[in-house]
Amino acid sequence: MTVTPAAAVAAPVTELTRLLGELTAPGEPFSGERLAALDEREAFPADACRALDDFGLPRYYVPAEHGGALDDFGVVTRLLRAVSRVDLTVAAAHGKTYLGAVATWIAGDPRRAARLGRRIREGAVVSCALTERHHGSDLLAGEVAAERVDGDGGWRLTGEKWLINNITRADLVTVLARTSPEGGPRGFSLFLVDKERLAPGALSPLPKVPTYGIRGADISGLAFHDAMLPDDALIGAPGQGLEIILKALHVTRTGCMGMSLGAGDHALELAARFTAEAADRGTPLARVPHVRRELGEAVAGLLLAEAAGVVAARSVHALTGEMSVVSAVAKAFVPAQVDDLVARLLHTLGPYGLTDADPHGHFAKLERDHRIIGIFDGSSLVNRNALIDQFPRLARAYRKGRRDEAGLAEATDVHAPLRPFRPEALSLLSGTGASVVAALPSAVDRVRDLAASGGASGGLATLAEGVRRATDGLHERMATVRYSPRAVPGHAFGLAEQYELCFAAAAAIHLWLSRPDRVDETWLRACLVKALTDLGEPVEAAERDAFDVLTDVLLSAPGTVPSLLDPLEGAAR
Known part of the structure; x- marks a missing residue:
């Protein structure tokens, strides 16, 4: 997989962003009215x-060495971000092929x-079927079974997968199935099921599940x-x-x-548009x-979530052996941070009539839709549990x-x-811990030296x-955590949340x-104030003025959101 220069990376994001701007016009597929009506009818x-x-987004789900355009996982992350900036339902529906x-x-x-x-590339939709009705995220409890068939060879697949995104509409489905009756870590195998190659009656779709978002x-x-x-298969x-x-x-999880x-x-x-237009008693x-x-x-x-996300996407290439830590941290942290952001805005602006000023329910729909992102590809609980498992080595x-x-x-x-x-190079456990966090002390020394020299x-x-x-203090507390695999202490999850904040701050x-x-x-400064505040650490009141500066930036350029990336990549979002 050959990685392209930064300008080439930004180009497809810029082009998709431009196209989406055109497609949000009245009557177009991404217009607020049409998407709201579809949401209402489910x-x-x-x-x-x-x-x-038609834009060619599926090409970016396929690595270049396999005939596609994917040579930087940060690109597909930003492409899905561009779509989600308009509508999360569409992003989740289309992006499932990448995940599958x-x-x-x-x-x-x-x-x-x-x-x-x-x-x-020809348009096939791919889904990924892991979960089952009675087992949730416990993949080791899965009952869908695949048995070897004597004679002509092949496999016989039986059972039910449930609560899967795009599984009915998909042309192909990646299915996790039990291939050893005893189960266990080596008792399951993966199959790519091509629906077109199945005999009539070999599968039946289950009813659509009504969802909150x-x-x-x-x-x-x-x-x-x-x-x-x-x-x-x-x-x-x-x-x-x-x-x-x-x-x-x-x-x-990068997607x-x-x-x-x-x-x-x-x-x-x-929120910026509403704030610019509304008033409180004049x-x-x-x-x-x-x-x-x-x-x-x-x-x-x-911005703090973006720091974690940008570094995580680049780490797929650069710190591949550490992704068991990096992906768990970022997948738990980024959706939680955005949930908090949305809740903060609803709480702050709601009294001023945000809902009444939102004729198509965009904000309410956004709040509902995003709730489900934290569940995709492992819930926050699952990811934090995976992080806790590596506390000693971290x-x-x-x-x-x-x-x-x-x-x-x-x-x-x-x-x-x-x-x-x-x-x-992917590994179930990181042999080097998390370089982003381990290098924090030396990075802080560099900041101190820069301050000394102006x-x-x-x-x-x-x-x-x-x-x-x-x-420093967090890692001392992490080192004292002792537990059995089925009895993780509740306070360890709090430590995992603190680790996420430290990782994001270090990334920034x-x-x-x-x-x-x-x-x-x-x-x-604003990112560090935010991280320290959420960590419960003291911060000088004057440092919070950085938040006001970010507000000025947000309101000064309608339709844009501040980004920590450089102008080339920031404009391409």
Whole structure:
């Protein structure tokens, strides 16, 4: 997978953003009226998905070596962010093909990967069926079974998958099935089920499930009735199903983060427009002090989430062996941060008639739709549990300062060329911990040195020191956690949430240090104030003025949202 230069990376995002702007006109597939009407009827956004097909978005779900255009996982993240900025239902419905196909890319069979890549480029929709009605996220309890068939070979698939996105409309479905009656980590395998190759009566769709958010999405299930699968339907080797899917989730969570960030963009755009137009007893809301402060803190929360998301997407290439940590942290943190942002805006602006001023229910729909992103590809609870499992090695790595310097430099410099993605480097456990966090002390030293030489403010250095102290103490507490696998103590999940904040703050510092100019530290100050506040650490009252500056930036350019990325990539969002 050859990685393209930054300008080429930004180009498809710029083009898609321009196209979406045209398609939001009245009567077009992405217009507010049409999407609101579809949501009201719980109808699938077929025309909007077709427009994305015509643009060629499916090509970016397929790695370049398999005939597609995907050579930087940050690109597909930003493309899904652009769609989500307009409508999350469409992004979740269309982007499922990216999520559903990754297991085949991970497994490493070039012939099967090329065949799937060709089908996706031709318009095939792919889903991924992991969960079952009675087992939720407990994949080891899955009952859908695949048995070897004597004679001509192949497999017989039986059972029901449920609560799956796009499974009824999909042409192909990646299915996790029990291939050993005893189950266990090596008792499951993955199959790519091609519906066109099944005999009549081999499967039956289950009814669409009414959902709180993304109402128009195809959330349903399939029942397999002795469905006969050919040998080449097997993804990887028998018994590798759980390992492959867990590694695939390390990658697919980048797409989920993109959707969350797009929802955050949309929420801030709606709030900025409303604030510019509404008034409180004659005073424009944009001048009401507590409204300004809340808007600025919401922007800071999105920038902090963006820092984690940008570094996580680049880490797929640069810190591949650490993705078991990085993806779990970012997937738990980014959706939670955006949920908090939306709730903050609803609470702050609701009393001023936000709902009445929102004739198509855009904000209410956004709030409902985004709730489900936190569940995709592992809930926050699942991801935090996965992080807790690695507390001992994370604490050791931090204490020793163990990190991958070259990989960290690539992951945190948005201008640096990325190495090709190597699926074989994915690991269920990180051997080096988390370089982003382990390198925090040295990054804080750099900020302090810059402050001493006039290259940064003393206030920024103080905030960075605060993050380091909080991170030091956190790792000491993480090292004391002891538990059995089925009895994780409740306080450990609180520590996991704190780790996410420290990771995001560290990512923001690294990204700022990697900029060649470092002329603007406002966004970093705001990010660090936000992180320290959420960590419960003391912050000087004057430092919160950074939130007001972000509010000015938000309101100064209608239709845009502040970004920590450089002008090239920021404009391309």
